[in-house]
Amino acid sequence: MSGRGGRADARAAAARVRRRLSGRGAGVAAIVIAVLWTTPTFGLLLSSLRPEDQIKSTGWWTFFSDPEFTLENYRQVLFGTSSSSGRMAGFLVNSVVITIPSVLLPLALATFAAYALAWLPFRGRDWILVGVFALQIVPLQMALVPLLSFFSRGVEVFGVQMLPAWDLEGPARFVQVWCAHTCFALPLGVFLLHNFMSEIPGELMEAARVDGAAHGAILRRIVLPLAGPALAAFGVFQFLWVWNDLLVSLIFAGGTAETAPVTVRLAQMAGTRGNEWQRLTSGAFVSAVIPLAVFLAAQRHFVRGLLAGGVKG
Amino acid sequence: MSLLSRPERLVLAAGVAGLALAATACGSARTGSSTGEGGASAGCAAFAGYGRHEGGTVSVYSPIRDVEADLLERAWKPFAECTGMRIDYEGTGEFEAQIQVRVDGGNPPDLAFFPQPGLLARFAEAGVLKPASAEVKRLAAEGWSPDWARYATVDGVLYGAPLGASVKSLVWYSPKMFRERGWAVPRTWDELMKLSETIAATGLKPWCAGIESGDATGWPATDWVEDVLLREVGPQGYDDWVSHRLPFNDPKVVAAVDKVGAILRNERFVNGGYGPVRSIASTAFQEGGIPITQGRCALHRQASFYANFWPEGTQVAEDGDVFAFYLPGDDPSKRPVLGAGEFVAAFSDRPEVEALRAYLASADFPEARMRLGPYVSARRGVDPSNAHNPVDRLSIEMLQDPDTVFRFDGSDQMPASVGAGAFWKAMTDWINGKDTRTVLDRVNASWPTS
Numbered sequence: 001m002s003g004r005g006g007r008a009d010a011r012a013a014a015a016r017v018r019r020r021l022s023g024r025g026a027g028v029a030a031i032v033i034a035v036l037w038t039t040p041t042f043g044l045l046l047s048s049l050r051p052e053d054q055i056k057s058t059g060w061w062t063f064f065s066d067p068e069f070t071l072e073n074y075r076q077v078l079f080g081t082s083s084s085s086g087r088m089a090g091f092l093v094n095s096v097v098i099t100i101p102s103v104l105l106p107l108a109l110a111t112f113a114a115y116a117l118a119w120l121p122f123r124g125r126d127w128i129l130v131g132v133f134a135l136q137i138v139p140l141q142m143a144l145v146p147l148l149s150f151f152s153r154g155v156e157v158f159g160v161q162m163l164p165a166w167d168l169e170g171p172a173r174f175v176q177v178w179c180a181h182t183c184f185a186l187p188l189g190v191f192l193l194h195n196f197m198s199e200i201p202g203e204l205m206e207a208a209r210v211d212g213a214a215h216g217a218i219l220r221r222i223v224l225p226l227a228g229p230a231l232a233a234f235g236v237f238q239f240l241w242v243w244n245d246l247l248v249s250l251i252f253a254g255g256t257a258e259t260a261p262v263t264v265r266l267a268q269m270a271g272t273r274g275n276e277w278q279r280l281t282s283g284a285f286v287s288a289v290i291p292l293a294v295f296l297a298a299q300r301h302f303v304r305g306l307l308a309g310g311v312k313g
Numbered sequence: 314m315s316l317l318s319r320p321e322r323l324v325l326a327a328g329v330a331g332l333a334l335a336a337t338a339c340g341s342a343r344t345g346s347s348t349g350e351g352g353a354s355a356g357c358a359a360f361a362g363y364g365r366h367e368g369g370t371v372s373v374y375s376p377i378r379d380v381e382a383d384l385l386e387r388a389w390k391p392f393a394e395c396t397g398m399r400i401d402y403e404g405t406g407e408f409e410a411q412i413q414v415r416v417d418g419g420n421p422p423d424l425a426f427f428p429q430p431g432l433l434a435r436f437a438e439a440g441v442l443k444p445a446s447a448e449v450k451r452l453a454a455e456g457w458s459p460d461w462a463r464y465a466t467v468d469g470v471l472y473g474a475p476l477g478a479s480v481k482s483l484v485w486y487s488p489k490m491f492r493e494r495g496w497a498v499p500r501t502w503d504e505l506m507k508l509s510e511t512i513a514a515t516g517l518k519p520w521c522a523g524i525e526s527g528d529a530t531g532w533p534a535t536d537w538v539e540d541v542l543l544r545e546v547g548p549q550g551y552d553d554w555v556s557h558r559l560p561f562n563d564p565k566v567v568a569a570v571d572k573v574g575a576i577l578r579n580e581r582f583v584n585g586g587y588g589p590v591r592s593i594a595s596t597a598f599q600e601g602g603i604p605i606t607q608g609r610c611a612l613h614r615q616a617s618f619y620a621n622f623w624p625e626g627t628q629v630a631e632d633g634d635v636f637a638f639y640l641p642g643d644d645p646s647k648r649p650v651l652g653a654g655e656f657v658a659a660f661s662d663r664p665e666v667e668a669l670r671a672y673l674a675s676a677d678f679p680e681a682r683m684r685l686g687p688y689v690s691a692r693r694g695v696d697p698s699n700a701h702n703p704v705d706r707l708s709i710e711m712l713q714d715p716d717t718v719f720r721f722d723g724s725d726q727m728p729a730s731v732g733a734g735a736f737w738k739a740m741t742d743w744i745n746g747k748d749t750r751t752v753l754d755r756v757n758a759s760w761p762t763s
Binding site for chain 1: 370376377378379380381382401402403404405406407411414415417418419420526527599600618621622624625
């Protein structure tokens, strides 16, 4: 098959797919899927607005036949003053304190690393890239104990203390969480950004270099503006991951009110024997509000970033 | 503590403590009125013996969280203020897994409350726990029966003192319903079965149960089996079963499970208020006994802590809406008690850690904790009349009775793969209709060989 014929076929096929996906049947299917997808969340929202005894005795759909409305669950979860009734407002602050550096640090480091791996020619570069790529396969659970040991005991080789223990206590433990999240995010971050940056035409770089730009200027003036969508996509991705994370913060931040994020609080909130689970309905919504806002605000970048990696012009 | 206590104190000062507490689970009317917060400043003389630990911090790690954690922290607040130490409390639902990670990672807490003697023994054998000091040993000898102390003793060394307890050998019922219908509390297993028949004859399903509990679905049914087995084979036989000297598929165990099955798998006896036998597996254990308050079920076997689960406004008393009686065996003269509890073990032995450990092992702590809310302690010297509700009083009296033979929940002592895995799953399958022998064979085969 000749090149030109193949390209024409492909264009026809693409047009056919586009026609089918924008047809009425596809629209109906999309709406049905969306409704099915949102129903559980909608039920949770309704549940969170119902009184405790109703939540525990009947399903959320009875709301329509017997509407009883209360904000009591939210009041309890957000502003309850004893440690037994939520106080999520305080934990939300912890979550923000954990999340922002845990997003910015890997974003910055991964940008530099990806630029270096894509555009600085040096010996062993490909091997480093393969190594970073391979690191993604290692589940982070395997690193939890060694990393915790690194923080609390330092590094000891044959009885010689190479690095001291960090000995962090109280709010200083946030540093541990930031480091842990940064470590775990870097392989994927470097890989994603490297793929994106290596797609940037080399002529642009050469032209910049001819004009006398050093690597710092190239990165700042050319690469960063072009890589915007990829950076935003990785940022949103990392933000959602860190915000929803329970495991890492449980181990490195602990479960005290000083440092624990919302997810840790949510896990404790149902009580020792799980008899207060009605609070989870409103708790889940409170914890979902901020990521939802972030996602909606950055949705455009998120989708564009995903497509940018997947489809070639 | 400062973060926790400052807003708390403000709120209490503002006099809305009642409001805040009413919003919590144990919101019975008594909780608000009996808060002993005023005692915080009322003299530190009682704590003089523990010394001053200005600037000392003790971290406590435990599976107890939410309301009960709150009450624990309030109970030891006067102690912390008087000795000048700070107690960093951390409650988690992932205790069993997390404690291992923290110990392996070199970041263990100072004190941990172990709900499973088996887990405590594993850490003791690994050499990471500090043996009890002379003072804790003295307090433990003074306060606990050898039955209890045995569970925190590994290779002859005592590693901790028990803290809270719960009694599992209880059957909840409605004294009101019993009075109206002329039923009497049974004193033997036969009487219990006759009573069940009598109730079933009136058209009411006598028993209700629920064993759904997320990942731990099945545990209430294993408690049933343990309770009956303890009566069938005696305390010695029970210990043999726990340590697998008596195999899981032994005819005696099969007979005990079938004895439970005569109730839990009998369509005429269960599941009051919920439906057929199978509905037991899908009913949350927290909701298992609720039909009693609705007059749709008469009997529900569950531990003393179920007192917290009744709907608000339910009166828990000998002559109230609900109360509990001892699950009887064949022989009314033998009354072994099945229960559970936590043990305080230490990973460090700094002076402030030892001081807190000794305080928790004394009779003063359970007394202080009991004044704040529902709590059961097996410690001698705790006055049962100070109990928060009549069921707690009954439980404390049972546990303190010198004639009581106490046995700890067996599945908490077995290897986790069996006690917190195969056994639960087997009992869930069994409720769903699988043959007794088959499921017990499977549990037996799952016992680790090493």
